[in-house]
Amino acid sequence: MVSHSPVSSPRQLQSSSKMKFIILFAFLAVALAAPQRRPQSTLTAPRRPQASPQAQRPGIKTPEGEPIAIISSNSEMNADGSYSFDFESADGTRVQESGNQKKVGPKPEDIGTVSRGSYSYTSPDGVVLSINWTADENGFQAAGDHLPTPPPMPEHVVKMLADLRARGLL
Numbered sequence: 178m179v180s181h182s183p184v185s186s187p188r189q190l191q192s193s194s195k196m197k198f199i200i201l202f203a204f205l206a207v208a209l210a211a212p213q214r215r216p217q218s219t220l221t222a223p224r225r226p227q228a229s230p231q232a233q234r235p236g237i238k239t240p241e242g243e244p245i246a247i248i249s250s251n252s253e254m255n256a257d258g259s260y261s262f263d264f265e266s267a268d269g270t271r272v273q274e275s276g277n278q279k280k281v282g283p284k285p286e287d288i289g290t291v292s293r294g295s296y297s298y299t300s301p302d303g304v305v306l307s308i309n310w311t312a313d314e315n316g317f318q319a320a321g322d323h324l325p326t327p328p329p330m331p332e333h334v335v336k337m338l339a340d341l342r343a344r345g346l347l
Contacts, residue, residue, distance in 0.1 A: 245270075258290070269305070272296040281314050289314065 246267040254260045263273035274294030281289040291314075297307040308321040330338075341347040 258288075268299065270296070270298045279313070 248265050248267055250262075250264040252260075252262040258278035259276065261273075261275035263271070265271045272294070273296070274292060276290050276292035278288050279291045281287050290312075292312045293310065295307060295309045297305055299305050304323075306321065306323050308319050308324070310317065310319040312318075338347065
């Protein structure tokens, strides 16, 4: 009768040690990757120094550090993935956004969100600035009278793009 010894071979011990090390390393990696929680007292925003009365912007009535009231807020989420929301705050800031799902590729699961919206706020010098934007398969595009515009394309680049379009390459 052949009996098997409970003692493992050196090769099995080395393999077992490697496996234990890999498992320990994986647990360590997960522990380090976990979000760190801070005590509640450290979550408050740091206080900024109070500006002198001469340096304060005109029209700002809210004392430093107090939240600005939201005077209107609407939100809608639909079953088809479309949504819209808007809000206005007491300092005149206005935000609105809407979006819907759009097929962006050949497969049924190739779906993305197309969003558009606008926001406006009052600059430190009292001018209301407005931005209209779109985010779709072409990226994020913002427009506003105060935003800088790029210089016109050089003539040779315009010609090259027209040639590429004519050849069906663009």
